[in-house]
Each structure stands twice: as structure tokens, then as C-alpha cells.
Amino acid sequence: MNSTGTTFDDDFDPFEAFRTTYRDQCRRLGRFNLAVFGKTGAGKSSLVNAMFGSTVAETGIGRPVTLGTTYYEHPSGVFGMFDCVGFETGESGDEILRSLKREIDKTRALPLDEQMHVAWYVIRWSDRRFEDSQADFVRELRGMGLPVVLVLSQVPLTAAGTVHPDAESLAEFIRDQVGDVIEGGYPVFTNAIADPHMGQQPHGLFELLECTFRAAPEGVRSALHAAQRIDLQRKRDDCMGIVAAGVMAAGAIGAVPIPFSDAALLIPAQVTMMATISSRYALPVDPGTVASLAGAAALAGFASMAGRLLANIAKLIPGIGSVVGGAINATIAGTLTAGIGLAWMAVCEHLVELTPAEIESLLGDRSGLRKMFMDAFNAQVRSGLKGIPGVSGLAA
Ligand SMILES: Nc1nc2c(ncn2[C@@H]2O[C@H](COP(=O)(O)OP(=O)(O)OP(=O)(O)O)[C@@H](O)[C@H]2O)c(=O)[nH]1
Ligand SMILES: [Mg+2]
Known part of the structure; x- marks a missing residue:
């Protein structure tokens, strides 16, 4: 008293x-699960770090999920990432793709928080190409029911704020190939890391977030917003x-x-x-x-x-x-x-x-x-x- x-x-x-x-x-917010695909060095980790903080892949204890896929969980529980390597070129054979398919089918039967929600398919613009096998892979992902955000990474901006014409041409080529299955119909141009030497600042992260948000199921959008730091x-x-x-x-x-x-x-x-x-x-x-x-x-x-x-x-x-x-x-x-x-x-x-x-x-x-x-x-x-x-x- x-x-x-x-x-x-x-x-x-x-x-x-x-x-x-x-x-x-945190539990009420649920969990947003992102799957990230792309060649080694494409800048997958850098993008995830810029959007969600550096913890996830660095200090998170990865749990092997299936061939080539490791799952990392944010300490708050509101975000998870499937880091997927070896699928991206389509050269890895059917076995690895089948195991991914099995995994996605398996998680689809689980509660929403445990499903894969959105895929980022990351291509470094300076590779200057998008192969048929990559287009096939993007179609496969979409066919598995996964929304795909196509990300062009490490794209420099001119002083006027425009992207390199070659990056624009690559994006147009990609649109012609897979525009019907990727989120927003067009790649998102990004740069995840500032490069003072080249006078480059990060850009495109807000657009990437928006695109990811639109692709994500309604039930995990609050979790995505809590997890992101853009x-x-x-x-x-x-x-x-x-x-x-x-x-x-x-x-x-x-x-x-x-x-x-x-x-x-x-x-x-x-x-x-x-x-x-x-x-x-x-x-x-x-x-x-x-x-x-x-x-x-x-x-x-x-x-x-x-x-x-x-x-x-x-x-x-x-x-x-x-x-x-x-x-x-x-x-x-x-x-x-x-x-x-x-x-x-x-x-x-x-x-x-x-x-x-x-x-x-x-x-x-x-x-x-x-x-x-x-x-x-x-x-x-x-x-x-x-x-x-x-x-x-x-x-x-
Ligand atoms: N300037 C700049 N450098 C970048 C950017 N993204 C990645 N890098 C650099 O490119 C290298 C590879 O980037 P990561 O993010 O580790 O690439 P990754 O796709 O995760 O590669 P793996 O984990 O090997 O599959 C690193 O040295 C990064 O610092 C970017 O947007 N801008
Ligand atoms: Mg990485």
C-alpha cells in the first residue's frame, strides 16, 4: 500500500x-525470411548487412538447411536469412535445385513465420551479363511460389545521379528475359557500400526495401519493418x-x-x-x-x-x-x-x-x-x- x-x-x-x-x-511481430541468391562476390552479404545490420550472417549461428543453403536468425527473432550458394548459375545440376524445391515445399506446410517469403537474386552489374541458365533459375524460383526481387549490385552513379548506361542496358535485357516474373518487372539498382575513393555513396536501398515489402506476404510486413534499418x-x-x-x-x-x-x-x-x-x-x-x-x-x-x-x-x-x-x-x-x-x-x-x-x-x-x-x-x-x-x- x-x-x-x-x-x-x-x-x-x-x-x-x-x-x-x-x-x-518480437514474437507478435513474427518473422520475415529472406532467401538470397547470387554468385560469390556479387555483394549478397553486403546488401543484407546494409538493410538488416551486420549481425545476421556474421555472428548468427548458421543452421544448414539443405544442400548449399544455410539459415541465419536475427537475435530478436524478427528476421531470418537463407544464404543460398551454388544455385545461381544453373550449372550446378538438377540435384541442388531439387533439394531447394523440396525445402520450399516442406516449409510451405509450416506456419507463416517459418516459410521463405521473398528471394533476392543478386547480380553484379559489372558482370554485364545475364545468362539463359540464370533466367531459367529465376523462373524456377517464381514457379516454386517465391516472389523474386532482381537486384543489380555495386552499381555506380554519375554525378548527375544516373546509372551507367551499360547497367541500364543490362537491366533492359533482364526485363526482356524475366520481366514477367520478377517483382516490379524491372531490376533494382543498388550500391550497398560507400566507396570514397570512387566518390560513391550507397543508393537504391530504400527502393530495394520497398520492392521487398511489396513482395512480402501481408502477415510478415511488420516483422520486415522492424528488422530493416533503412x-x-x-x-x-x-x-x-x-x-x-x-x-x-x-x-x-x-x-x-x-x-x-x-x-x-x-x-x-x-x-x-x-x-x-x-x-x-x-x-x-x-x-x-x-x-x-x-x-x-x-x-x-x-x-x-x-x-x-x-x-x-x-x-x-x-x-x-x-x-x-x-x-x-x-x-x-x-x-x-x-x-x-x-x-x-x-x-x-x-x-x-x-x-x-x-x-x-x-x-x-x-x-x-x-x-x-x-x-x-x-x-x-x-x-x-x-x-x-x-x-x-x-x-x-
Ligand atoms: N563498393 C562496393 N563494394 C561492394 C558492394 N557490395 C559488395 N562489395 C564488395 O564486394 C566484395 C564481396 O561482397 P560480399 O557482400 O561479401 O559478396 P557475397 O555475394 O556475399 O559473396 P559470397 O559470400 O562469397 O557468396 C566485398 O569485398 C565487398 O566489400 C557495393 O555495393 N559497393
Ligand atoms: Mg556472403
Whole structure:
């Protein structure tokens, strides 16, 4: 029992609640499974790394699936990749193709999350050719019910932003060969890695994501959006809805004003919000580590931290402390919760750019994460918590 007479569960463990909710949310998102085909050196891994982060093939423990195919799983569980070698030229004989067919038939009978959803067929543009055997293979894939995105890789752009005429000719040739079976009817031009020496920047990744998204079954699109790291705005939009839901939940608790010292009552709703946001960023580390990150940034000593955050709100929004006379009402509860949600989004956006090793190293000095979170919180409150219904316009 606390000072308001409300029962608060003392056994509530924010870490455990975070971990459980995070796992649950990732599971709810489901899993997007991509199959990647292409000659060795075509740039398959580079494209997957650029789109989904470097973890999948590098540190993921590959599980041999069938001849020439290894399956890698993202630590969040929302993404899986079939890395397929040896099929691409069509010269490998029927045996390897038959085994792939068997595999696809087998997975089709499994739940959606375990099926292959989309294939990327990657061709390095500078190979300057698309052989009959490759066209046959693309047709075979489509015939097996797999949508195929044809990707031209390592394509340089001119200063004017146009692709090399030879790449365009190759794309037209490919369209004439297999335009009727590939997604969008035309190859996607990409460059996955910046090459400062040649003045080349990555490009085409957004288009590749869009094309992949259109090809993916409806039921795995949320997972694809969580897994990808090209369209961060999409994640932001998603997370704004999650923060708004957290604000509503906190506002309901604050509907009957509670003393500042009872900020702990809001914690379960805030932990749920943070864990749900985290799932949309699919950080490349295991769920326990994601919980530790949230712990270091905010959850450890959350109750006392909430007190500090409230004090900051009072400082940053002059007048609000006196208005409420030291009690948390729905507005204060919403402001606090929105600030926490937006700050955690900012931290996640930073983390998603890092490698797993860099993320782990942040846990060495936890005060760094805490500071990052606090700074983001203050910045959000100062700028008026834009975009969150019910709390916007609070800033002076
Ligand atoms: N500049 C530039 N280099 C690239 C790009 N994609 C791949 N490379 C380089 O090409 C080489 C091969 O790329 P990978 O992504 O490993 O090719 P892969 O298709 O996965 O090859 P295997 O795993 O051997 O089948 C690497 O040295 C990459 O750095 C690109 O888009 N731009
Ligand atoms: Mg590779």
C-alpha cells in the first residue's frame, strides 16, 4: 500500500517485465525470411548487412538447411536469412535445385513465420551479363511460389545521379528475359557500400526495401519493418503510436492525482512502452542484453529516476510544478511518460547504428547510457514533446 491507498505490487521487477514484454512483442511481430541468391562476390552479404545490420550472417549461428543453403536468425527473432550458394548459375545440376524445391515445399506446410517469403537474386552489374541458365533459375524460383526481387549490385552513379548506361542496358535485357516474373518487372539498382575513393555513396536501398515489402506476404510486413534499418522514419511513426498508447495508460493512472513520490505507479505502463518500442528497433543483441540496456539507461532505480525526471519537467516547463501542487495528475503523468518514450526512441536510434560489439561495450560504463537517456529526455521535454496527442504544446 502506498500513500494514496493504491495497492502497488512490490514484487514488480522492471527488468523481468521488460524482458518478457520485449520477447512477447518480437514474437507478435513474427518473422520475415529472406532467401538470397547470387554468385560469390556479387555483394549478397553486403546488401543484407546494409538493410538488416551486420549481425545476421556474421555472428548468427548458421543452421544448414539443405544442400548449399544455410539459415541465419536475427537475435530478436524478427528476421531470418537463407544464404543460398551454388544455385545461381544453373550449372550446378538438377540435384541442388531439387533439394531447394523440396525445402520450399516442406516449409510451405509450416506456419507463416517459418516459410521463405521473398528471394533476392543478386547480380553484379559489372558482370554485364545475364545468362539463359540464370533466367531459367529465376523462373524456377517464381514457379516454386517465391516472389523474386532482381537486384543489380555495386552499381555506380554519375554525378548527375544516373546509372551507367551499360547497367541500364543490362537491366533492359533482364526485363526482356524475366520481366514477367520478377517483382516490379524491372531490376533494382543498388550500391550497398560507400566507396570514397570512387566518390560513391550507397543508393537504391530504400527502393530495394520497398520492392521487398511489396513482395512480402501481408502477415510478415511488420516483422520486415522492424528488422530493416533503412527506413527509420517508418519506425518513428510506429513508435509514436506506442508512446501515445503509453501516455493514455499513464494518464488513466494519473486521472486521480497521486503524490510525486508515487511515480512508481506509472512504471509498469512505462516499462511496457519501452519494451514495445525496443521490439520495433530489433537491436542486434539478445533479449537479455536489450533488457540490460534499458536497465542501464532508465530501469535501474526507475522510481527515484522518475522523481528526477519530474523535477526536470518542473524546471523545464515553468509553472507546471505550482499548477499541480506537487501531485501527479493526468497531464504530468502523460508528460513524464511521453518524455520517457521519446527519449528511449532516441537511444534506440543511436543503438541501431552500432555493431553488437559496440552495443555490448556500452554496458561496460552504464553511466554513459543513463546520460544519453537523460539528455534525450530533457531535449524532448524542452522541445515540447512534439507529435504526442494530449501532451503537445506543454513547452513554454
Ligand atoms: N563498393 C562496393 N563494394 C561492394 C558492394 N557490395 C559488395 N562489395 C564488395 O564486394 C566484395 C564481396 O561482397 P560480399 O557482400 O561479401 O559478396 P557475397 O555475394 O556475399 O559473396 P559470397 O559470400 O562469397 O557468396 C566485398 O569485398 C565487398 O566489400 C557495393 O555495393 N559497393
Ligand atoms: Mg556472403
